[in-house]
Structure formats: structure tokens, C-alpha cells
Amino acid sequence: MKSLDELRAIREKMQKQVGLRSEGDAGIRVVVGMATCGIASGARPVLTALSDAVQEKGLTNVTVTQTGCIGLCQYEPIVEVMEPGKDKVTYVKMTPEKALHIVDQHLIRGQVVSEYTISGIMG
């Protein structure tokens, strides 16, 4: 069994670094729809891919979270990107691969991947 001592060690290590981080920095919010419609169409692997990539690339200004049904069930899995001072971007019919593309293009470089957005899909 994995021991809790390992968790204590992580705490010791992290506590030394905690002062270095600027918490509460109003950054980018990435929201994944996680109601029955989202889950049924594969939202869980999309969310896992997003949060893993955000952690892996050290994007401390990005928070990945989940929400309920936003009423566009036929376009699930849906990922919304919200950034202060900018229009909300709604990505539809997401897959883990597309999600990683969004991390690279949108979250890191600030370029909206228009072919995955709801307006891009509907023409």
C-alpha cells in the first residue's frame, strides 16, 4: 500500500516553495461540461487530458474545472475557455487529442483554434 509518509514528504517539499507562487492571480478558467450528456460522450478523458497537460506544462495561471449541463448536449464534450477581458470561447465535440491542441495553441500561445469552436463547426 502506498504510504501517507510520502504525502508528508510532498508537503515538506512544497511548503518551501509555496511562498514563491503568486496565488489568486486572476487567470484563465477552463471549464469542462460534466453532466450526464458530457460524461456519456467522453468528457472524463478530455478533462483528464486537459488538467494533466496544464500541470505538466506548469501553466499556473490556468485552472481546469468542471460544470454541469450548459444546454448544448448534442455538441458534447464541451470545453469553455474564459479569460478576463475577452469573449468566452466554446469548443465543441472535444477529444483528448483536440484538447491538447487547445492547450498548446490557445492556453499557451493565445490563439483561438477556430475550427474546434462552436461557430467553426456550424460554419
Added chain:
Amino acid sequence: MLAELSLNILDIANNSIRANATLITIQVLISTKKDRITIRILDNGDGMSEEMLTHVEDPFYTTRTTRKIGLGIPFFKAQALACDGSFSISSKLGTGTSIEATLPLSHIDRMPLGDITSTIHTLITCNPSIDFDYKYTYDDNSFELDTRTFRAILAPIPFTTKEVSNYIREYLAENKAETDGNALI
């Protein structure tokens, strides 16, 4: 229908989150001797009135103002009944809701448990303000992850920290493998 029982668990737990629960207990209890898997999801959220409880298993009852109602509960119930299992729900306004399903392990129509580690990891790391008490039992072996214990050790380091999030995933995966010996469930 959802392809994995672990997706039903994720779905039902999201009802608890929307019902303002601060503690969600999730139990996956497997007994090969009794040939059954029992799944329990208990919360201390808003709960439901008796009137609402009578409608909640009906997929076509929906009042678009209450987000607690939809296909989540009917799906889970249908999964259980499709393999001669049982399903029950009880709730009390102001106290919380509990859902329990018991399914025969060996029934051909039983959905697989699936990626339960991802379900629990997603719930914990995406809802850092909610406590989860997760227990996984396989015959005589079991393990538990209570975020209240983790929180006490970690404070003030958040669960969303990369190292902590990775630890939680490894804790769930390794302990599950040791508990069930990587049995196919």
C-alpha cells in the same frame, strides 16, 4: 446508457456536488464469493422532498429549473436492473441523499467498473472544497482515501498542486491493484 459503472459514479456524484454537499462518501464493494458488486454514493447535500423522490427515477420528469433531475439516476437504475441487480435511493430534505446499487458480478449484461481511478481523481482534484471518503473493497482486502485525512496532512498545499495530484492518482491506482490483484471487474 453509460459504458462504465465508474461513469455512473461520476455522474451521480455530480448530483451531490450540485446539491451543495460538503462530504461525499463513495463505496465500491466487491465480493467474488457472493458474486456481487455494491456501489454506494452518500452525501450530506440538500436532499429531496418525498414528492421529488417519487419522480427522480423517471427520465421524462424534468423541471428545467431543478438541475438535480435528468438521465443520471434513470441510467444508473437501468444498468442495475438490466442485469437482475437492485437499486435504491433514499433522501431527506436538509440531510442528504444516498444511492445504492448491487449488481451480480458474473451477469453477462453487467457493465464493467471501468476506470474508477480516473473518476475518483477527477472528483477530488476538480472539487477541492468538497471532501470525499472513498472506500474500495475486494473480498477481504480494502483501502480507503479520505480527503479529510489528506487535507490535515497537506494544509495549506492544495490538491491541485501537480505533485499532490500525481500522488493521489498513484495512491488510487497502486492501492486498487494491491487490493484486487488487477482482477478484471
